[in-house]
Amino acid sequence: MPITATVLRWTVRLTGLLSLLLGLGLWNGAWFNLLGLHQGLGLIMSAALVWLVLLGFVRSVSLALLGLALLCSLALPVVGTLQGLLLPGQNHWLIEVLHPVLGIGAIVLAELIGSRMRARPEPAARRGV
Numbered sequence: 699m700p701i702t703a704t705v706l707r708w709t710v711r712l713t714g715l716l717s718l719l720l721g722l723g724l725w726n727g728a729w730f731n732l733l734g735l736h737q738g739l740g741l742i743m744s745a746a747l748v749w750l751v752l753l754g755f756v757r758s759v760s761l762a763l764l765g766l767a768l769l770c771s772l773a774l775p776v777v778g779t780l781q782g783l784l785l786p787g788q789n790h791w792l793i794e795v796l797h798p799v800l801g802i803g804a805i806v807l808a809e810l811i812g813s814r815m816r817a818r819p820e821p822a823a824r825r826g827v
């Protein structure tokens with residue numbers, strides 16, 4: 699696996715887990731002053747996942763897996779940013795659940811892409827260069 703992919707995988711792991719921790723603090727009603735940090739880390743995670751998707755594409759990782767990861771990495775910042783406006787009222791809890799599900803899903807998808815990439819040889823090696 700190229701070093702860039704390893705760095706991106708660790709970026710998703712660390713920023714994702716920290717976002718989750720901060721998110722739990724936000725959910726708890728505390729740490730609201732850390733919302734900016736939570737959003738920043740989440741955006742870094744989404745960007746790292748998009749980059750990992752591009753590397754996975756070069757390595758011929760399954761398009762279904764890459765498509766799902768791309769969808770997740772784009773939906774997460776949209777849902778996170780618009781969180782307060784989406785489904786106001788009784789059903790707002792659905793958005794509050796969807797948001798961390800997308801975040802945790804993004805971490806899991808990055809792991810899957812990383813492990814598929816590890817299982818595949820470099821494109822040059824495949825061509826016998």
Ligand code: HEM
Pocket residue numbers: 713714715717718720721722724725733736737739740741743744774775778779781782793794795797798801802
């Ligand atoms: C992509 C960037 C992200 C943005 C813009 C964002 C934005 C937000 C906002 C604005 C809130 C507060 C909602 C409220 O209380 O009204 C929130 C809460 C939360 N976030 Fe994020 N977030 C992002 C990424 C993540 C990630 C990666 C995770 C988990 C891995 C996560 C997990 C949570 C959790 C558990 C909560 C509290 C429960 C909830 O309100 O849904 N977020 N986020």
